[in-house]
Amino acid sequence: MKLLVPVKRVIDYNVKVRVKADGSGVDLANVKMSMNPFDEIAVEEAIRLREAGIASEVILVSIGVKQAQETLRTGLAMGADRAILVVASEDVHTDIEPLAVAKILAAVVAEEEPGAVICGKQAIDNDMNATGQMLAALLGWSQATYANKVTIADGYATVTREVDGGLQTVKVKLPAIISTDLRLNEPRYASLPNIMKAKKKPLAEKTAADYGVDVAPRLEIVKTGEPPERAAGIKVGSVDELVGKLKEAGVV
Template structure:
């Protein structure tokens, strides 16, 4: 069984995000980029499936700018066998929308015929949380979202999902799309020898046109702004004054 893992290049989660002076978007110039943390968890789970003998090959896919090669090399260093880069934008500020990504992934799935697609539940840059669900709809495959536990047994997979009320366990038929949550696993660090080996692993480069997909944006960002700064606190002299202030704030 092949495992396909889409990964996205995003601003590193340790970096403080800055908005452009003209409010047209987030400033990505000279900013450290890395693999989306949820996608990193998906890569780790795919590698664990291979180590457990439940998968033969792990394929990492990234759709975006040419610089996403670095993200794919990280996935290869972690243990993925090969990678596919779909260059769909020239500007790092151009974000490929979920539907276009899902259409490209569908074309890749049709070519590669994986038994499972493991993806992050969302990207930390736009928080869309839509690509996995759209891909499931386009393929007509079953899906398990927000997975905190995954067990594959023959032609079925048991998925424990993180939902608002707690945990939900479902059984889905294979092939399937699984979007992973934070508590599924702890991603491994890529060792130096594996980083060196990753440079020799195959990385195919394609374009969106190769798959016949139009990536022209359908959404327009009208403005981006920093959140309001936190207001200063108020020091009160007694419990009665605190209660009075709370009532005052609650009445506003």
């Protein structure tokens, strides 16, 4: 069984994001980029399933700019078998919207015929949390989101999901879409020998036009701004004063 894992190139989670002076978006000049953390977890889970003998091949796919090759090579160095880069934009500031990504992924799925798609639950740049669900709808596949634990056997995936009330376990028939949450696993570091081997692994390059998908944006960013600064705290001298302040704030 093949496993398909979509990965996205995003600003590294350790970087403090800067907004452009004109408020038109985020400044990406000289900013470190890396694999979306949720996608990294998805790659790790797919590799573990292959190592357990459940999957035969792990295929990565990234949709965006040419620079996403670096992101795919990172996944290949972790242990994935091959990768597909779908160049959908020349501008690093252009974010391909979830519906367009889902349509391209649906075309890749039709071409590769994987037994499951394992993806991150959301990207940390736009936090839309929509691509996996849209892909499931386009394919007519089962879906299990926010995966905390994944077990695959006898043509079914048993997935423990993180929900507001705790944990929920669902059983879905394969092929299916599984989106990963933070506590599913801890991704491995790529060793130097594997980084060298990754340079020789197959990486096919295609375009959105090859799949007949229009990636023109349907959404318009009106304004981007910094989050409001947190107000300074105050010190209180006694419990009674604390209770009084809480009552003023309407907390109690």
